[in-house]
Amino acid sequence: MNASPDSAPRPRRRFLTEAAAGAVGACCAGVPLASGLVAWLDPLSRSGGAGDWIEVADVASVPTDGTPVRVTVISGRSDAWTREAAVPVGVVYLRRSGPTDIVALHSVCPHAGCFVDYQTDRKAFFCPCHDSTFAVDGSINDPRSPSPRSMDTLGVEVRGQSVWLRFQNFRPGIPAKVALT
Ligand code: FES
Structure with missing residues (x-):
């Protein structure tokens, strides 16, 4: 008999949920950081x-x-x-x-x-x-x-x-x- 997702052990499901939330958070923080880095490295953005x-x-x-x-x-x-x-x-x-x-x-x-x-x-x-x-x-x-x-x-x-x-x-x-x- 196959185990349904609901029947997965609770610690494993919690780990997956927290890992997904961490990945989303990293993306949200990384986008502005990458944008700032591009602006800093790009001489065109400084010369206007x-x-x-x-x-x-x-x-x-x-x-x-x-x-x-x-x-x-x-x-x-x-x-x-x-x-x-x-x-x-x-x-x-x-x-x-x-x-x-x-x-x-x-x-x-x-x-x-x-x-x-x-x-x-x-x-x-x-x-x-x-x-x-x-x-x-x-x-x-x-x-x-x-x-x-x-x-x-x-x-x-x-x-x-x-x-x-x-x-x-x-x-x-x-x-x-x-x-x-
Ligand atoms: S555009 Fe020069 S006088 Fe009108």
Whole structure:
């Protein structure tokens, strides 16, 4: 005659129940631990997405007379874990605000997102979509300008002979400068 599960000795059934509960508990504790380990080991999770520092130009390429120069921002990531193709992510203007100081202005108009052009003859920025105009430092230079704020500045660092940029995009159409994530 075969023994039914109910007829199994009680100590054995209790052992199996406790072993199963222990295995479930170990899984529950192990998943967050493994996730944390992956995040700690993965360099991508530490470098973040928006706002990464990117090398964009040689210092020598920025005119010394304060004229802005247009630069395409190329983003690509290469490390031990992954290799991403370099792709253009935006366009900025670099200009010297002093002999050793460089500022960066985003080329996207804060009004509705059109491309802002620099007009050398007027020594000013101009957005053709709704006629916003900006001075060479990016400030609004015409009270009729529909842009709600000046051109957006970006973080810049000069490292040796290179210009590095903390590239971000910002929400258009509002007076405050709010970074998009
Ligand atoms: S998008 Fe530039 S003025 Fe409207």
